[in-house]
């Protein structure tokens with residue numbers, strides 16, 4: 157009789173043979189619209205500026221916003237080795253379903269198993285080349301795709317993005333616990349929309365109310381890696397497709413955590 161074992165099966169997918177990736181970082185959030193893609197792209201830009209070779213795997217298949225932020229459209233080429241990611245002006249390599257669609261305004265209405273396979277293919281069939289950091293922009297929540305990324309890719313750590321709102325404790329805790337259950341280290345939390353600075357008097361106005369993130373991270377045993385204000389100049393750059401020129405100055409602690417992985 158076969159011996160019973162408690163060991164979980166290894167579901168890791170093989171990386172494309174023409175690629176080598178030193179660190180895989182998941183950017184997650186418990187709920188939508190908190191600025192996950194914004195934080196992903198901000199970290200990618202800063203790391204690229206520091207001289208690292210950086211890519212973004214857009215795993216937010218049904219709500220992809222990364223290509224538009226960088227002004228990229230349907231430019232994916234392929235050959236027998238695989239698909240080649242698009243390259244932003246600052247050298248960040250990007251793979252997203254929006255770059256594969258003939259009409260990027262067509263909605264992606266795919267069931268979970270198909271979404272999951274696309275994410276795996278973005279790992280196994282994309283010729284990323286040599287990268288120091290691959291950022292995975294996850295869909296919000298704790299569904300099929302985040303689960304697949306955690307099980308199939310060698311994720312070194314996750315950064316949770318949140319906003320200062322009512323339900324934040326529950327939402328951040330869920331994202332934290334999911335990573336913990338998958339044995340993936342949580343590098344910390346970036347709070348977005350923390351405040352807006354009055355252009356006349358420089359006063360910080362907490363539009364979404366007082367932040368509780370410091371207490372929440374302390375309870376969880378993790379740390380705050382940045383508090384980002386609402387910045388219309390950054391938002392305009394994202395809308396204009398010129399985000400590669402944005403060097404977000406509020407994520408320094410996240411950059412330090414990333415560099416320390418090396």
Ligand SMILES: Nc1ncnc2c1ncn2[C@@H]1O[C@H](COP(=O)(O)OP(=O)(O)OP(=O)(O)O)[C@@H](O)[C@H]1O
Nearest residue numbers: 188189190191192193194219296385386387391394
């Ligand atoms: N700090 C900020 N200042 C100004 N605009 C911001 C900021 N953060 C995010 N935005 C804008 O808010 C919108 C939502 O951000 P983003 O797409 O990054 O959210 P998301 O969490 O990835 O969304 P989804 O859950 O749909 O994937 C975008 O238009 C983005 O440019």
